Amino acid sequence: MTTIHELGTPSALIDTQRMERNIRRMQDRMRALGVRFRPHAKTTKCLPVVQAQIAAGAQGITVSTLKEAEQFFEAGIQDILYAVGIVPGKLVQALALRQRGCHLTIITDSVAAAREIGRFGVAHGAVFDVWIEIDTDGHRSGIKPEEDALLQVAEVLQDAGMVVGGVLTHAGSSYDHDDPQALRAISEQERAGAVRAAQRLREAGFACPVVSIGSTPTALAAEHLEGVTEVRAGVYVFFDLVMRNVGVCSMDDIALSVLTTVIGHQEEKGWAIVDAGWMAMSRDRGTQKQRQDFGFGQACSEDGAVLEGYTLSGANQEHGILSRAGGPDGRIAERFPIGARLRILPNHACATGAQHPEYHAIAADGRAEAWPRFYGW
Amino acid sequence: MTTIHELGTPSALIDTQRMERNIRRMQDRMRALGVRFRPHAKTTKCLPVVQAQIAAGAQGITVSTLKEAEQFFEAGIQDILYAVGIVPGKLVQALALRQRGCHLTIITDSVAAAREIGRFGVAHGAVFDVWIEIDTDGHRSGIKPEEDALLQVAEVLQDAGMVVGGVLTHAGSSYDHDDPQALRAISEQERAGAVRAAQRLREAGFACPVVSIGSTPTALAAEHLEGVTEVRAGVYVFFDLVMRNVGVCSMDDIALSVLTTVIGHQEEKGWAIVDAGWMAMSRDRGTQKQRQDFGFGQACSEDGAVLEGYTLSGANQEHGILSRAGGPDGRIAERFPIGARLRILPNHACATGAQHPEYHAIAADGRAEAWPRFYGW
Numbered sequence: 001m002t003t004i005h006e007l008g009t010p011s012a013l014i015d016t017q018r019m020e021r022n023i024r025r026m027q028d029r030m031r032a033l034g035v036r037f038r039p040h041a042k043t044t045k046c047l048p049v050v051q052a053q054i055a056a057g058a059q060g061i062t063v064s065t066l067k068e069a070e071q072f073f074e075a076g077i078q079d080i081l082y083a084v085g086i087v088p089g090k091l092v093q094a095l096a097l098r099q100r101g102c103h104l105t106i107i108t109d110s111v112a113a114a115r116e117i118g119r120f121g122v123a124h125g126a127v128f129d130v131w132i133e134i135d136t137d138g139h140r141s142g143i144k145p146e147e148d149a150l151l152q153v154a155e156v157l158q159d160a161g162m163v164v165g166g167v168l169t170h171a172g173s174s175y176d177h178d179d180p181q182a183l184r185a186i187s188e189q190e191r192a193g194a195v196r197a198a199q200r201l202r203e204a205g206f207a208c209p210v211v212s213i214g215s216t217p218t219a220l221a222a223e224h225l226e227g228v229t230e231v232r233a234g235v236y237v238f239f240d241l242v243m244r245n246v247g248v249c250s251m252d253d254i255a256l257s258v259l260t261t262v263i264g265h266q267e268e269k270g271w272a273i274v275d276a277g278w279m280a281m282s283r284d285r286g287t288q289k290q291r292q293d294f295g296f297g298q299a300c301s302e303d304g305a306v307l308e309g310y311t312l313s314g315a316n317q318e319h320g321i322l323s324r325a326g327g328p329d330g331r332i333a334e335r336f337p338i339g340a341r342l343r344i345l346p347n348h349a350c351a352t353g354a355q356h357p358e359y360h361a362i363a364a365d366g367r368a369e370a371w372p373r374f375y376g377w
Numbered sequence: 378m379t380t381i382h383e384l385g386t387p388s389a390l391i392d393t394q395r396m397e398r399n400i401r402r403m404q405d406r407m408r409a410l411g412v413r414f415r416p417h418a419k420t421t422k423c424l425p426v427v428q429a430q431i432a433a434g435a436q437g438i439t440v441s442t443l444k445e446a447e448q449f450f451e452a453g454i455q456d457i458l459y460a461v462g463i464v465p466g467k468l469v470q471a472l473a474l475r476q477r478g479c480h481l482t483i484i485t486d487s488v489a490a491a492r493e494i495g496r497f498g499v500a501h502g503a504v505f506d507v508w509i510e511i512d513t514d515g516h517r518s519g520i521k522p523e524e525d526a527l528l529q530v531a532e533v534l535q536d537a538g539m540v541v542g543g544v545l546t547h548a549g550s551s552y553d554h555d556d557p558q559a560l561r562a563i564s565e566q567e568r569a570g571a572v573r574a575a576q577r578l579r580e581a582g583f584a585c586p587v588v589s590i591g592s593t594p595t596a597l598a599a600e601h602l603e604g605v606t607e608v609r610a611g612v613y614v615f616f617d618l619v620m621r622n623v624g625v626c627s628m629d630d631i632a633l634s635v636l637t638t639v640i641g642h643q644e645e646k647g648w649a650i651v652d653a654g655w656m657a658m659s660r661d662r663g664t665q666k667q668r669q670d671f672g673f674g675q676a677c678s679e680d681g682a683v684l685e686g687y688t689l690s691g692a693n694q695e696h697g698i699l700s701r702a703g704g705p706d707g708r709i710a711e712r713f714p715i716g717a718r719l720r721i722l723p724n725h726a727c728a729t730g731a732q733h734p735e736y737h738a739i740a741a742d743g744r745a746e747a748w749p750r751f752y753g754w
Contacts, residue, residue, distance in 0.1 A: 009466070010754060042694055064656075064695040084652065084695050085640040088716050089386070109641050112715045140696055141641050141650050172693065263462040264486055264518050273518050275461065279441075280754075283660035283728055316549065317419055317727060318441040318461050319517055338489045339465050350694060351660055354732070357753035375752075376734035377387060377657075 010280035018255035040234030118160025136193030139172035166210025174217035183221035195227035245290035257343035270328025282351035297344035387657035395632035417611030495537025513570030543587025551594035560598035572604035622667035634720035647705025659728035674721035
């Protein structure tokens with residue numbers, strides 16, 4: 001049996017109690033709002049986490065790469081939404097998954113791509129289930145709910161014999177806010193835009209059974225989800241400092257941290273040097289423009305107690321600089337001697353997880369279990 | 378035979394001609410300056426790259442993790458410097474490497490750590506070769522050349538029977554400059570500080586045979602290296618946009634890029650969406666505070682021609698936003714249609730490489746060969 005105290009550093013830790021609580025919170029909320037929940041597996045790329053999400057009631061998963069689809073399908077998950085606009089070059093891989101029995105849904109937001117999907121489908125005798133991506137906040141991809149292109153894409157797909165299975169949107173701009181009222185407004189804008197797009201498709205004769213929305217902040221801020229059939233969210237399973245600043249979780253909900261060891265000091269500067277640099281934390285500085293900047297992460301004791309004011313103020317590849325906000329700590333070397341172990345809460349759980357080949361799931365009694373994650377494309 | 382045109386996207390590409398030219402440039406320079414060269418393998422973590430560096434004349438390597446040491450030692454490289462201050466908890470792993478025949482050098486910058494090394498060495502009958510880390514620019518770790526601690530550390534090590542093999546420094550602050558004169562000054566400060574520390578040790582009776590300095594900018598800016606015995610540098614092998622802004626390479630020297638495909642557009646904004654987001658580029662925004670900000674990377678055609686003014690202005694996990702600096706391109710969809718393939722030059726080669734399980738080494742004739750890299754600790 002391995003315990004947290006025997007792990008090498010740096011290591012990525014999952015507080016499984018917090019993770020389970022986060023999963024329950026989201027699933028209970030979705031149940032109360034009357035919608036299905038389809039977690040985004042891109043945050044963790046880790047089977048035991050996704051299995052916990054499904055055990056709690058999730059129906060199907062969302063992925064950001066076809067590699068994720070392949071890995072999770074091989075592990076027995078059948079209902080998979082690949083939520084990045086498909087390009088012609090990836091249709092061979094998508095078809096192979098469908099031919100193996102995976103219920104893979106693909107998405108598009110352009111007539112050009114829809115034509116390619118149709119052409120490829122016809123050429124290979126394949127019927128793809130395609131959802132149309134809707135843009136409700138100008139954040140990234142998608143067709144606006146009132147644009148002509150919406151119906152054109154649906155027609156191109158239908159004419160080629162593809163299934164227009166639904167619409168989906170992602171209000172990524174919700175990450176830029178920290179006011180509950182603003183979050184409720186973006187959530188309502190996301191809901192209303194997706195529902196309106198579905199309504200236009202239905203008026204034009206398309207069944208459009210699915211209306212899929214989501215992001216962690218909007219999922220947690222929504223007052224009602226009338227007309228929506230499913231919600232997607234990813235980072236809620238671990239939460240992170242960005243989400244804490246957005247206001248949808250507290251520091252005590254953050255389930256991911258990086259275990260690190262103090263390797264040196266620059267006492268006159270009030271620095272402790274730790275072995276978690278940006279390779280372990282990622283280069284994500286997502287809190288830089290938020291109401292509280294945590295540098296490269298918030299320091300906690302090895303058992304997880306937040307060390308108020310101590311953050312990773314700098315990071316090189318394998319060196320982190322731990323210092324006190326608001327003035328150097330003249331007793332830093334005494335407080336954190338060489339060999340002392342700390343946990344660092346990350347800015348962005350998706351980015352930090354991606355730096356590690358495995359998580360170490362820490363149970364309530366301190367037992368550590370290795371949970372592998374995969375990466376690449 | 379695979380060619381670049383058959384590779385899936387996103388993929389990390391190495392232009393091997395540029396890489397070979399970068400390797401020769403550095404090695405020739407070190408030869409002219411009369412010093413040994415010990416490349417830092419943390420940039421690539423890739424055996425074929427390191428083998429090319431050694432074939433060109435490098436003597437030994439530098440690593441940033443003991444995993445790198447283990448991997449390269451297993452591949453036949455014996456002279457390895459672990460250039461991150463050792464903590465007691467990692468001495469078991471370091472000893473195991475030495476017992477297998479690896480000439481592993483470790484470093485320290487404190488009396489506390491030196492005591493632990495000595496205690497551990499005595500307890501296990503091991504003689505570690507230890508170099509003392511010197512701080513010449515206040516950038517990170519190290520003892521200042523004139524500090525009392527320098528001699529104290531050496532004495533503690535010697536008293537325990539360890540070998541005080543040398544001093545080393547890393548002028549990381551050189552990355553913050555872009556003026557040749559300033560770079561020469563930092564380079565001279567790095568050289569002089571390391572030589573002075575060695576002089577103090579020698580005056581106190583320590584042989585201190587090695588004086589090791591280095592960073593890519595200072596290695597390329599140094600006018601002379603009197604008293605220095607070896608130089609370390611990592612990123613020079615690929616270079617990147619940060620180094621281009623520092624002024625030590627041109628855009629045409631950058632050997633690493635990410636191959637990507639256009640997956641959609643937001644025409645009214647002048648955006649093309651590509652399948653290289655921050656997962657493929659890393660979250661490194663190193664050019665943000667430099668003289669030219671390249672966003673998440675500089676776009677090039679698939680064959681590598683720089684597309685002046687087109688950068689990745691934004692990035693989500695698997696989506697990059699390609700746009701034109703200085704005003705939206707109204708013909709973006711025509712210029713970069715869905716399915717078009719581009720290369721993106723990265724801000725920071727160490728960070729971008731770390732996102733990929735393998736590089737694809739592209740030869741002059743377009744042939745692609747997979748070169749695996751490893752990650753984790």
